[in-house]
Amino acid sequence: MVEEKNSEYFKERQSNDNEPDRLHNHYIxxxxxxxxxxxxxxDSDLDSxxxxxxxxxxxEIFNAKN
Incomplete structure (x- = not known):
């Protein structure tokens, strides 16, 4: 959802393999x-x-209070 919402941001960025950047390149x-x-x-330089x-x-998904 976050990557889709910010698709233009990611298209403007280049990953290490010269492809458009993707969210999965930044998290663990x-x-x-x-x-x-x-x-x-x-070394993730994504926007805060x-x-x-x-x-x-x-x-919301993993720490939701029931």
Whole structure:
């Protein structure tokens, strides 16, 4: 959803393989016995609003209070 919402932003950026940039080039998920964790790779230069949107959606899905 975030990548689609910001499609023009990603089309204007180039990834390391000279293709349009994609959101999956910037984040990491870790799953262990405590659950799933979401974060961004250290050298991600994505706009802070996009990062915030990703964290919000992740929390809505995986940390929702019932």
């Amino acid at each position: 998920t870790i799953t262990d016995s405590n659950g799933i964790k979401f974060g961004f790779i250290d 609003k996009i990062k915030s949107d990703c964290h919000n959606i992740f929390n």
